[in-house]
């Protein structure tokens with residue numbers, strides 16, 4: 374650790390941390406059952422502790438184990454792999470790796486190969502865009518989405534709008550930032566019977582960590598909606614079991630699950646739902662046949678029609694390696710550990726007070742571990758209740774080697790509700806000729822910036838990490854806000 378939050382000496386810091394750990398263990402006895410993750414961190418992720426990094430941005434990106442890199446290198450060094458679009462020996466070797474990777478993804482999520490296929494994309498956004506640009510929206514269609522969504526999901530509305538579909542946002546309510554159930558139920562019960570209807574929500578919010586009920590999937594199906602479940606922030610620490618839930622589309626980014634590789638994600642799609650999509654173009658790799666003079670083309674069947682050009686075939690085995698790594702640990706163990714650490718951090722942050730008893734931290738989203746994952750969005754308040762600028766927090770965290778995220782995390786809907794920004798505020802933002810960032814808009818309307826600090830726990834988070842963040846949070850107690 375570069376600097377030590379408020380305690381003066383390393384020794385004092387470690388003694389206090391051990392006392393806090395013992396107290397934590399008294400209320401979290403299950404934590405012992407997750408000890409293998411400490412051993413794993415030491416063996417496979419030692420660079421974190423060697424360099425004194427406190428990594429708390431797992432919703433931004435996961436961290437990779439040394440062995441993931443080594444396994445891939447061994448495989449590539451010992452094989453000969455060509456472009457999978459041919460049928461020569463090296464091409465067949467690549468095709469085989471590609472098939473293994475797809476099979477592995479389906480197995481990991483317990484998705485039946487009779488029901489689902491895997492389309493490889495660049496990331497979750499790429500998977501979401503595939504659906505958005507190809508979904509058969511029309512004037513008789515509806516696009517229904519929650520306020521709480523990543524911008525890639527918000528972006529689908531532009532495809533829907535261009536095709537004349539009705540677009541409806543379902544609100545979330547402060548302070549918990551959960552979906553307004555009555556409102557959603559009302560909207561779901563009124564699909565447009567003449568057209569196609571698409572409903573999208575995140576399994577876990579990348580803003581607040583709220584876990585929205587997966588029961589909405591079947592409720593939506595009962596009224597005839599197609600469902601895209603954005604699982605990008607959920608799957609790194611929760612099991613998504615596609616035997617229990619059957620959304621039409623599930624976008625994922627693999628680097629969020631196991632750190633490496635970046636640049637590959639997927640769309641897990643129901644075969645029946647893929648058939649409903651109409652891609653707006655074709656390219657090499659996506660077609661059975663295309664003709665210049667005949668001015669026609671036929672798409673290839675299944676996933677292939679959705680993968681433009683050559684896939685990232687040398688990297689695909691890293692997906693199997695990464696998923697195997699998670700499988701060997703057990704996603705339920707990761708989930709258990711993250712819940713316990715999140716509960717401890719949340720309770721301790723909420724208990725922080727200035728000398729005048731004013732709360733030092735405001736948490737956006739659920740204030741307990743119920744209905745949430747390991748992502749906590751918060752702001753620090755000074756003794757008068759004013760918020761410390763999140764830029765300052767980020768900068769200050771950096772001096773302690775703490776990696777966290779600030780801003781609104783590409784989720785403007787959740788941010789607008791959390792910060793109490795109204796439709797009028799946001800409309801005014803765009804009523805200027807000058808181009809403004811979200812931040813400058815808010816400053817113009819509110820006279821001050823709006824954003825939050827996000828800490829997100831993941832695969833190898835340990836007690837020392839959350840303890841360090843709590844000590845960092847304490848540095849803002851009674852601190853003048855200048």
Ligand SMILES: Cc1ncc(COP(=O)(O)O)c(C=O)c1O
Pocket residue numbers: 432433496497498499523525575577578579603604605606626
């Ligand atoms: C819920 C959610 N959806 C989609 C995305 C987009 O992921 P990517 O940037 O990897 O495309 C993110 C990224 O943080 C996310 O958290």
